[in-house]
Amino acid sequence: MLFKWLIKLRQLVWRPGTFVYVAIGDSTVEGVGASDPSRSCPALVFEKIKNERKRAYFYNLGKSGARIKDVVELQLAKAVELKPDLITISVGANDLRHRTKLRHFEKDFLELIKTLSGKTKAKIIISNIPDVSVVPSIPILVKHLLRFATGRFNRIIKEHAEQFRCILVDLYTGSKIYGRKSTGLISEDGLHPSDRGYALWANAIIGHL
Template identity: 30%
Template sequence: MSGFDIGQDIISYVALGDSFTEGMDDPYPGDSAVPQGGRYRGWADRLAEHVADTGTEVRYANLAVRGKLIRQIIDDQLPRAVELRPDLVTFCAGGNDIIRPGGDPDLVARVFEGAVRRLTDTGATVVLFTGADTASQPVMRHLRGRIATYNMHVRAIADRYGCPVVDLWGMAALHDRRAWSEDRLHMSAEGHRRLALRVCEVLGVPAEGDWDAPWPDLPAPDWRLARQADLHWAREFLVPWIGRRLTGRSSGDGRTAKRPNLEPLR
């Protein structure tokens, strides 16, 4: 981890990726929802806040945009990240490629490695992420094989380039449905909070809280309510997602990065 030292007076941090890194679905305190064009918080913002809490000045850019495929991230975000020459980079990409029909984790991994090479050449510490285990999500369970294959590639790439890895697959706390938002694809605010703490642990950043703390007990499941929730999810989230795939649209169309420049965290 050549470019990152928690003892520095100033740390520059750039986050690259898609909706996972943009912060969906984690609204800022006081906002019950984020309106069209609004800004989410997310684990990357929370990570920057934790670093700043140590007394270090943090200059932070978040280039992530929801819905982006890996080649779009490389074309649109990677050159800017290299230009900024940060001390710390978090890079998570490829998930949107893999969950699409015919997604090839081997091909995505080859593209991913080229990006990691360019990022590590800057001297930055580049943090990588495995995909989360979808065993607890019935609609996504069939993707476990692709995700596991991609995860093995990510770990091998991390070994080759000396990158720390945040293992989402092994985070049992993410197996609880409360770690995920209503759309069952993005993390909830609590999921983002726990993930930020896990990234801090990997980087050696002191932070208050336990990402692996037990969840409070849930009442016994009600199958009628569960079926109603499934129907609501299909109507509100699955059908629109399929519609975007069929028409070649993306949730990120027309959107730009929420923090395109390295700016002091306030």
């Protein structure tokens, strides 16, 4: 109900030159791990957009725990309805965690990208799954298994991002580089990015705006 009200409000205030940014995905989109929602990656990206555009609107549809199937079923239609100019996507970590079958992940991911590409005129920026094996508390054997599994999911993300000419932000490579050389990138929960981690991520996206 609230979402439909927001759509109607946007239609009333929309004028030529209005810019709409929609973020979809999981807990990293929602900003879990940040000290404040304003320090999440999408919020920082929007801060940059708002500094350059007077009439900019931001809708964060991210939900903690969301897998690719949840994004398709609960976020995709809303994103299309908002008629965005920019869409950022971060999804896959929960599918990795819950061992979603690769063929199911690929089917839903393809539906997501194909629909967004076909039904919107938005620039689409997709972040792949970071290398969570850099977290110190993870046992050595598990690290190797995680890297292998993450690589398989990320190959699917890369293939279809290229197929539909989306922009790919390579968090996996970035996390391998920064995760070993820098501290303070992971929040106190030991899983999600910290304010500093989100800032680095946002800068990577901003570079493609």
